[in-house]
Amino acid sequence: MYQCEIRLETSHTGNDEVTDTTRAFNLMSARIQEITHALRADNARMDAIMNAATDGIFMISLDGMLHTLNRGGCVLFGYEESDIVGRNVEECIPWLSVFETNLSTVKQQQFIDGVTCLGKHIALEINSSEMALNNQKYIVGIIRDLTIVNKLQYELAVFFNLSPNGFLIINKDHTISYANPALCLIFSLTSESFNNQDQSFFRDVITKSIDNEHHNDTQPLDTLFTEHDLYLKFPVKKIIRASRQKIDPEDADSSDILMFVDITHETIVDKMKSALLTTAAHSVGQRNGL
Numbered sequence: 001m002y003q004c005e006i007r008l009e010t011s012h013t014g015n016d017e018v019t020d021t022t023r024a025f026n027l028m029s030a031r032i033q034e035i036t037h038a039l040r041a042d043n044a045r046m047d048a049i050m051n052a053a054t055d056g057i058f059m060i061s062l063d064g065m066l067h068t069l070n071r072g073g074c075v076l077f078g079y080e081e082s083d084i085v086g087r088n089v090e091e092c093i094p095w096l097s098v099f100e101t102n103l104s105t106v107k108q109q110q111f112i113d114g115v116t117c118l119g120k121h122i123a124l125e126i127n128s129s130e131m132a133l134n135n136q137k138y139i140v141g142i143i144r145d146l147t148i149v150n151k152l153q154y155e156l157a158v159f160f161n162l163s164p165n166g167f168l169i170i171n172k173d174h175t176i177s178y179a180n181p182a183l184c185l186i187f188s189l190t191s192e193s194f195n196n197q198d199q200s201f202f203r204d205v206i207t208k209s210i211d212n213e214h215h216n217d218t219q220p221l222d223t224l225f226t227e228h229d230l231y232l233k234f235p236v237k238k239i240i241r242a243s244r245q246k247i248d249p250e251d252a253d254s255s256d257i258l259m260f261v262d263i264t265h266e267t268i269v270d271k272m273k274s275a276l277l278t279t280a281a282h283s284v285g286q287r288n289g290l
Contacts (some may be wrong), residue, residue: 040055056143059131064088064098067138076145078117092116096126098139107141114143123150166240166260172253174199186260188235209234238264 058072060066066089074081077092089096096110107129113121128141160167166183170176179194187205194201214231230240243259248254 001015034204054144057141058089059138059140060089060098061136061138062098064090066091071206073143075144076116076122077114083117086235092122093126093143101164111146122147164262166258168202168258168260169247170202172255176202177255183260186232186238186240186262206230230260238262239267 011077046261051071053070053072056076057068057070058066058073062121065154066085066087069079069081069085071081072076074084079080080090084091089098093112093114097108097110106126108128110124110128112124112126114124115121125146126141127144128139131138131140160178160180164182165179166186167178167180168176168183169178175196175198176194179191181191183189184191184193189205209230209232211231211233228242230242232238232240237261241263244256244258246252246254247257262272
């Protein structure tokens with residue numbers, strides 16, 4: 001293919017119409033060249049960003065044809081780009097809901113399984129939205145592998161369910177999102193008791209359970225941002241050490257997690273040790289005539 005460079009030259013040096021037209025054409029050509037270089041640089045930056053992303057990034061037409069899949073997506077499904085781009089998205093995400101949405105729709109979130117080139121199922125979170133390009137509609141989206149997230153959630157669930165300590169999670173809107181079995185046991189409640197409840201429900205539970213002789217009508221739940229001992233008289237007498245902190249200390253809007261540790265036995269043993277030491281010291285003093 002031959003490249004042809006068009007240049008307008010004129011011997012006119014005045015301000016006549018031909019000279020003005022030539023100057024305008026040359027300025028326009030220079031501007032087009034600048035825009036072309038800028039577009040190439042933008043495309044190079046976009047390619048670098050897409051290929052550096054660990055999440056999958058895709059673009060498909062409304063008939064399911066996969067037009068773009070970045071390196072992260074190819075690694076996730078185990079394909080080379082040349083093997084998967086141009087094929088139907090059902091090859092790797094068979095349960096993806098491809099639908100025609102209004103351009104005002106921000107995104108659709110789906111939690112579905114994907115399938116690797118070896119037939120292995122992987123849990124995915126897909127956030128997608130519609131875009132228009134050259135008068136055609138496409139679906140663009142980000143694919144996140146939930147395999148590690150699900151594994152961590154499972155391990156945390158096992159930890160909380162088996163822990164002898166009570167745990168309570170309170171969201172930033174003061175609703176209760178989780179109470180583990182040990183917490184229910186401490187206060188003789190069922191897990192269903194916490195459904196659709198907020199912080200005031202648990203405050204009432206504590207108020208009814210604490211021994212007022214030790215607390216003098218304080219509001220313990222509101223003071224659990226630091227370590228605090230609760231003396232309970234109901235359902236049975238026990239001493240609970242409570243602590244409260246943000247799940248993400250750097251985010252003021254993150255949920256609070258409260259931990260309750262039964263220190264009844266520990267407290268009794270400490271008192272017995274103190275009494276024994278006091279008795280021993282008294283006996284020694286008597287023998288020495290003190």
